[in-house]
Amino acid sequence: MENERKLTIARAMAEAMAQEMRLDPTVFVMGEDIAQLGGVFGNTRGLADEFGTDRVRDTPISETGFISAAVGAAMDGMRPVVELMFVDFFGVCFDAIYNLMAKNIYFSGGNVRVPMVLMTSTGGGYSDAGQHSQCLYGSFAHLPGMKVVSPSNAYDAKGLMTAAIRDNSPVIYMFHKGLQGMGWLGTEAAANVHVPEDAYEVEIGKAAITREGTDVTIVSIAMGVHHALKAAKVLEAEGISAEVVDLRSLVPLDRDTVRASVRKTGRLIVVDEDYHSYGVSGEIIATVCEAGDITLKAAPRRIAYPDVPIPYARGMEQFCLPNPEKVAAAAREVCRTTVSA
Amino acid sequence: MENERKLTIARAMAEAMAQEMRLDPTVFVMGEDIAQLGGVFGNTRGLADEFGTDRVRDTPISETGFISAAVGAAMDGMRPVVELMFVDFFGVCFDAIYNLMAKNIYFSGGNVRVPMVLMTSTGGGYSDAGQHSQCLYGSFAHLPGMKVVSPSNAYDAKGLMTAAIRDNSPVIYMFHKGLQGMGWLGTEAAANVHVPEDAYEVEIGKAAITREGTDVTIVSIAMGVHHALKAAKVLEAEGISAEVVDLRSLVPLDRDTVRASVRKTGRLIVVDEDYHSYGVSGEIIATVCEAGDITLKAAPRRIAYPDVPIPYARGMEQFCLPNPEKVAAAAREVCRTTVSA
Amino acid sequence: MNPSKQTLGWMYQTMVTSRIFETTIEKIYMEGKSPVFNMANGPIPGEMHLSNGQEPVAVGVCAHLGPEDIVTATHRPHHQAIAKGVDLDRMTAEIFGKATGLSGGRGGHMHLFDPAVNFACAGIIAQGMGPAVGAALSRKMQNKPGVAIAFIGEGAANQGAFHEAMNLAAVWKLPMICVIEDNAWGISVAKAAATSVTRNDVRAAAYGIPGHYVAGNDPWKIYEVAGQAIARARAGDGPTLIEVETYRLAGHFMGDAEGYRPKGEKDGLFAKDPIPAMRKRLEADGTFTAAELDAMQAIADATVQAAIRFARDSAEPRPEDALTAVFA
Amino acid sequence: MNPSKQTLGWMYQTMVTSRIFETTIEKIYMEGKSPVFNMANGPIPGEMHLSNGQEPVAVGVCAHLGPEDIVTATHRPHHQAIAKGVDLDRMTAEIFGKATGLSGGRGGHMHLFDPAVNFACAGIIAQGMGPAVGAALSRKMQNKPGVAIAFIGEGAANQGAFHEAMNLAAVWKLPMICVIEDNAWGISVAKAAATSVTRNDVRAAAYGIPGHYVAGNDPWKIYEVAGQAIARARAGDGPTLIEVETYRLAGHFMGDAEGYRPKGEKDGLFAKDPIPAMRKRLEADGTFTAAELDAMQAIADATVQAAIRFARDSAEPRPEDALTAVFA
Numbered sequence A, B: 001m002e003n004e005r006k007l008t009i010a011r012a013m014a015e016a017m018a019q020e021m022r023l024d025p026t027v028f029v030m031g032e033d034i035a036q037l038g039g040v041f042g043n044t045r046g047l048a049d050e051f052g053t054d055r056v057r058d059t060p061i062s063e064t065g066f067i068s069a070a071v072g073a074a075m076d077g078m079r080p081v082v083e084l085m086f087v088d089f090f091g092v093c094f095d096a097i098y099n100l101m102a103k104n105i106y107f108s109g110g111n112v113r114v115p116m117v118l119m120t121s122t123g124g125g126y127s128d129a130g131q132h133s134q135c136l137y138g139s140f141a142h143l144p145g146m147k148v149v150s151p152s153n154a155y156d157a158k159g160l161m162t163a164a165i166r167d168n169s170p171v172i173y174m175f176h177k178g179l180q181g182m183g184w185l186g187t188e189a190a191a192n193v194h195v196p197e198d199a200y201e202v203e204i205g206k207a208a209i210t211r212e213g214t215d216v217t218i219v220s221i222a223m224g225v226h227h228a229l230k231a232a233k234v235l236e237a238e239g240i241s242a243e244v245v246d247l248r249s250l251v252p253l254d255r256d257t258v259r260a261s262v263r264k265t266g267r268l269i270v271v272d273e274d275y276h277s278y279g280v281s282g283e284i285i286a287t288v289c290e291a292g293d294i295t296l297k298a299a300p301r302r303i304a305y306p307d308v309p310i311p312y313a314r315g316m317e318q319f320c321l322p323n324p325e326k327v328a329a330a331a332r333e334v335c336r337t338t339v340s341a
Numbered sequence C, D: 001m002n003p004s005k006q007t008l009g010w011m012y013q014t015m016v017t018s019r020i021f022e023t024t025i026e027k028i029y030m031e032g033k034s035p036v037f038n039m040a041n042g043p044i045p046g047e048m049h050l051s052n053g054q055e056p057v058a059v060g061v062c063a064h065l066g067p068e069d070i071v072t073a074t075h076r077p078h079h080q081a082i083a084k085g086v087d088l089d090r091m092t093a094e095i096f097g098k099a100t101g102l103s104g105g106r107g108g109h110m111h112l113f114d115p116a117v118n119f120a121c122a123g124i125i126a127q128g129m130g131p132a133v134g135a136a137l138s139r140k141m142q143n144k145p146g147v148a149i150a151f152i153g154e155g156a157a158n159q160g161a162f163h164e165a166m167n168l169a170a171v172w173k174l175p176m177i178c179v180i181e182d183n184a185w186g187i188s189v190a191k192a193a194a195t196s197v198t199r200n201d202v203r204a205a206a207y208g209i210p211g212h213y214v215a216g217n218d219p220w221k222i223y224e225v226a227g228q229a230i231a232r233a234r235a236g237d238g239p240t241l242i243e244v245e246t247y248r249l250a251g252h253f254m255g256d257a258e259g260y261r262p263k264g265e266k267d268g269l270f271a272k273d274p275i276p277a278m279r280k281r282l283e284a285d286g287t288f289t290a291a292e293l294d295a296m297q298a299i300a301d302a303t304v305q306a307a308i309r310f311a312r313d314s315a316e317p318r319p320e321d322a323l324t325a326v327f328a
């Protein structure tokens, strides 16, 4: 086990793309600075060398142009993997994403396929300020027609990328900058895990129980999973047993796994680096509460990003971000409280 | 009372704009087809005649251009009221909205104001298909820095428009096509109510109890309020007393009013014409469930648009839309069920 | 480059088919919509954008295309769909919202997809630009034949997507052509009030590609200019920008009172109706006899009536099927 | 149009101030970032885009502006901010994330707002285009003086917002000027790989407005061309598009290994560094003596050091103030 190959998420993503490109000549990669530079976040490193700049092509700074071009190419039989450098930039090209890419299958009554992957970086924590630090999970997951995934570790990163490329529907692949394994972003080491060399898929739409527990369920995705795991470790020492659910996919959402876990623990905390209101955290809480057969021992809690633009100054940003301490504190509270039945 | 002046929402909106334009020379209106045509949905009718096409100006089909121009004008002391013809078009210009308009106050540390209104039409029901029928309430409400309002009747329409124009922060003003009072859109007559001639404000961020009741709280906005009221009438005959909460504003969200109502009734139904997941309906349910001091007699329910693009065919679209029958059925269910405590 | 007799016959008959189709649809659209005009009612609900007057652009361009070539059209797509060879029965059924429609009623008149002839359209201004570029890229990368045409209105040339897509097509030298139908109006806004240049062909300079303007809504000239551009694209020499002067004989959509039109404009347009004009010229120069042209008209009429019958006779989709076909 | 002696002095001193500011920031940025380079660390965290080499554009344009004129800048805003007269103490404090910063630490280096001199910038490519158009519209509607300058990079000219804003400015004949800093690169992508034309001034034809290209990163020529455009705008004759050849002497941002640059490119650029070049010319043509220029340099240095001191000595913002100033 000690000698097993560990990869960063960035390398796991690149490996999945490379393997699919070797298998399938219709797979190609396109985006800003993804060829010679290998992607600002390293996830296309090496691809241009192996496959050339025809299949791994740098684009102008024209996100609407090249993302909608990817839709046209996908409808014509190609399998583009496209990068939107920061998810924060979605505003300049969202029509191409939510109104075109996500809807053409439906508008065609299922007669066309749109097999494409849109990968994009998310997350803050390194003072990149309000236009380069958002997660926006909810903004994508809210709108129909696109699958939405986000890995918390390199194993899932490779398997989800492989599954996404092979999918005949559009997949938004969100990778958190703080998990990429790029040292200059202060990466989370626990995201670098063993990754098998052969190609494999991680099913899109299946959550993972990353840690079993009995007292409280902590649901999260991407970076939040690591906050949850760290909190769980601290809580364990205090006698609180936390179960950690890594959603991995927001669309489809694995409501069954979430509900089953809370049915067992009776307590729910959602950790979400996206904005608080009208997003992921509310949806998970509603999912549990509307089930009808789950008796909660305490009111559900969420640790989410407050509804403010992301500030630059370190102290301000860290004040807003979820972290293991906030998660642990919430867990202690819900485990203390018991709803009077 | 019989002789009191009733207005459509369209005319109420135009009246508010006209009154503010008379008072304040910095107020101006801009958008596609809003001058000579008076707006595709009638809400700027008459303004160009009174104020001229300098202050009521038609734009090219360049939403990014003119919405971000409005931001620049607002920062320079003007009070633009800008129209995005259909909310569905937000994808071509969302950067100007969520990343610029909504953030410049914060980025400036409060040293600049962005007093602008972005009005946009929402809603389906008349077979305008998947790119002209959405509500997208959640997409706007999720992102910080913009207030979001949507009136269900002409009184609120005028008062919210007046308040929005006078606000020093950006306000998204969403008007539902089916409530506009435009016959060609099959308008809801109950939206046409008495509107005082003098200018007045409806406070942004205050929900209204549109109907009092004791057995179940139905929370909604815009068209959904009318579904709720119609359902409540039917339910009343069956002995179920429904309270209807008209949110009026999604940002700020009047959580207190929602919670107080559910605290009283013990049952919650959310009616939302926006997509089901990661949106308004989940947020309202979470708001109630996380309060900690509300004992629900039944699991909360939501009647929302399913997570599919909006189909064209009448039967398909109507199948997906919320309606009074669905609301009444849900109310009957929750009033039958009682959570075993 | 002159159209052959056969091509001219196809062009004329296709224009007439499109025209008869639209006048028929126009009537049916009004069923159930009087005395009160409510878009939600009748066998064809929703918005309806007619293209009559603009047929020459569709046939002048599509005369050069085969099923393997790609067309992305707009919210005003009927003439282009018909010229591209979209299955008229299933297209009509789609406009009627029937189960036999191109997408089983999910799309409607602004979302007609016929992959058999590589046709798609969209309700968002300039949204078809990028997909045309992408299809052209796909062909180039796969070394497969085919050109991609994006039809847009003159109002759409002020949308950011136009600029990004043209630059991309030019930088990558793709077999893509943008054809702008200049009908002088974007809903109620005149071209001059929206566009900083009189003619959009000059914008080709911004991409280092050829630009052409075709005046007069003339099928022959459109055929010629489009033919050159398409040949150029097929030869691997990259994109072209073409703007064509055309006329919108109807309102922007049905229900439009057209109060914004200068007085007399409509009369002038009807006097320039391209279909009688083409007929006159075809007769005058002896290409076809009146009888031959009448026969074409009869075929067009029969084709349209058959499509309408097919649509009327088809079943409604099951309401709950609205939940299907979200993913492939 | 030749700059006066006084203007030349201002231009030189401002360029030097900007350069000293950036080389100082460059050093401070690395504090706490070694041995491991992690953007999150040190007194200045986050991305850092330096503008050294590009100073001539900022001063050549801003020499014509007063505080009432508007500038919207980019993610690489320091030289423009300094030339526009943004409060250097508070700007520096903002870059340090301090409570005394222009926005109390909320914005950071890509979000510098100084309403006193009508300066703003943004981290999204071409996002400043529209606001400049809108500010120009505001002035025109209110009959108030002022021109609005949108500075963008050459890569930004392929973004849809560029096209929409230029068309709008031209249609409405607004006092707005777009100045493109062509530093040949958009991060790692060369201009030729991204832009379908060699020079962006030709894109002015797409808007029916004047376009100019200034070669050589030459402060005098930039001053002249910008001066004409600004005079034109002030006279009510509408917008202009200007592209200026300039050089990015640093990486795209700090930490950029610049492996994409052709070998030797950097050496060539340093040889053309515009600051020694300007100094040489000012001395050679007798405008200023070496001693005078040294004195300017000393003032620039003192100004920067004072700003750094102000920033270092300022207090951190209260973390919970992150929740304030969302609404006005």
Ligand SMILES: Cc1ncc(C[n+]2csc(CCOP(=O)(O)OP(=O)(O)O)c2C)c(N)n1
Pocket: B032, B061, B063, B085, B089, B092, C075, C076, C123, C124, C125, C152, C153, C154, C155, C156, C157, C183, C185, C186, C187, C248, C252
């Ligand atoms: C992005 C976007 N903005 C606005 C609209 C509303 N709209 C539909 S058609 C139209 C006018 C289009 O004008 P033009 O491009 O000239 O095409 P035409 O209708 O004349 O064929 C407008 C503004 C839209 N569908 N999409």
Ligand SMILES: Cc1ncc(C[n+]2csc(CCOP(=O)(O)OP(=O)(O)O)c2C)c(N)n1
Pocket: A032, A061, A063, A085, A089, A092, D075, D076, D123, D124, D125, D152, D153, D154, D155, D156, D157, D183, D185, D186, D187, D252
């Ligand atoms: C819409 C958008 N796309 C991409 C980026 C990422 N990005 C930041 S700077 C940059 C390069 C910009 O090039 P250019 O406009 O030439 O300006 P320069 O950096 O050379 O000053 C890119 C792609 C962004 N900030 N916004």
Ligand SMILES: [Mg+2]
Pocket: C153, C154, C155, C181, C182, C183, C184, C185, C186, C187
């Ligand atoms: Mg038009």
Ligand SMILES: [Mg+2]
Pocket: D153, D154, D155, D181, D182, D183, D184, D185, D186, D187
């Ligand atoms: Mg550049």
